[in-house]
Amino acid sequence: MSIINIVNGKTKVYGLIGYPISHTLSPIIHNSIGNLMKNNMVYLPFEVSPEGLKKAIQGAYELNIKGLNVTVPHKQKVIPFLSKVEGYAKQIGAVNTLKWSKDGYIGYNTDAEGLLISLKENNISIKDKSILIIGAGGAARATSMMIASQSPKEIVIANRTLEKAEKLAKDVSLFYNIPVKSISLDTIDKNMYFDLCFQTTSVGMTPKEDESPIKNDDFFNQIKIAVDLIYTPSETLFLKKARKAGCKTLNGFGMLFYQAARAYEIWNETVIPKEALEQLFRKIKNELEF
Known part of the structure; x- marks a missing residue:
């Protein structure tokens, strides 16, 4: 087994918060992208109720979770708990991607x-x-x-x-x-x-x-x-x-996949090769029968 596929002390943690969350395919997509890019990371789903949202964001930050995706029903309600909101998310007034920074999480929107x-x-x-x-x-x-x-x-x-x-x-x-x-x-x-x-x-x-x-x-x-x-x-x-x-x-699978790819690029300040990303999209889509 490749060392990349082993969780260790250097593994970066990412995840998704939403309520409910059991239906999500995001872990499959993000962990596949991580493997594609040979990134020592793991992406997990976290079910967070509306009442627990503020504590969840504070806890994730203290746990050094490097990035989070945000889904229903938190995309607008999470904004007050962020250090700032960047780019297109300002116009939309909703975020789906949080990036860790020394001042707190920064909000982005890659859905559009x-x-x-x-x-x-x-x-x-x-x-x-x-x-x-x-x-x-x-x-x-x-x-x-x-x-x-x-x-x-x-x-x-x-x-x-x-x-x-x-x-x-x-x-x-x-x-x-x-x-x-x-x-x-x-x-x-x-x-x-x-x-x-x-x-x-x-x-x-x-x-x-x-x-x-x-x-x-x-x-x-x-x-x-x-x-x-x-x-x-x-x-x-x-x-x-x-x-x-x-x-x-x-x-919505295509939207889910490509917004995930953009979130990954924001978190890691990189660009995923287009051809490799398209191949991964086809592979996951076929395996999941979408």
Whole structure:
């Protein structure tokens, strides 16, 4: 066995915090990237309740955990416990990547970049397209800002709580001069048509695979491409209904993989060779049957 695969006193620790966390594939991806780059590291999942978030961040820092990914429901709530927020995360107002520094964890957001790479790999263009975004949480913020940066025709944000959708639409408009409007999720009617629909909520995620944010099956005749940021299960009820209606569909595995790669590069201040990364993506995707 290679010494790289043995945990020892020099092994760097990374991880993921979220609630729940049992569905995650992030350890497979990050530990595979670590092996690819011959990095003496280990990446672990840590289930952290909302009530324990502050103590978890403080404890991880004192344990010298070099980097953390952040998932539902902590992407926005973790920000007050960071030393600062960098780059795109400032615009989004949510973080998914924390890097250890002498002053505390620094927050970044690689979700948007990961999603954009995944779309490009699947020949899905945003420019001049009509876009519907379901949800208004941290993932929706990253999705909205990324889409707005790619010159769409329009963005419509639909959420169960209209006030949250209105707030996100307003925030997007502060940075991008494109048509953005907000609606309540239950007011999507039969006269609305979209080139792309992004499902950004956790509805339908394992173990609640029998749920979908859209109850009316006729809705799927009003969209051409359906993207669900969930990756477990690999095909949510939302995507099943979209596929049945003839839509092109894409799950969140590509976004997960490429945002993980960017997080690794931030933590280690390096660049992963493109060809090697693409080979690893295909290998993991095939083995996991995504």
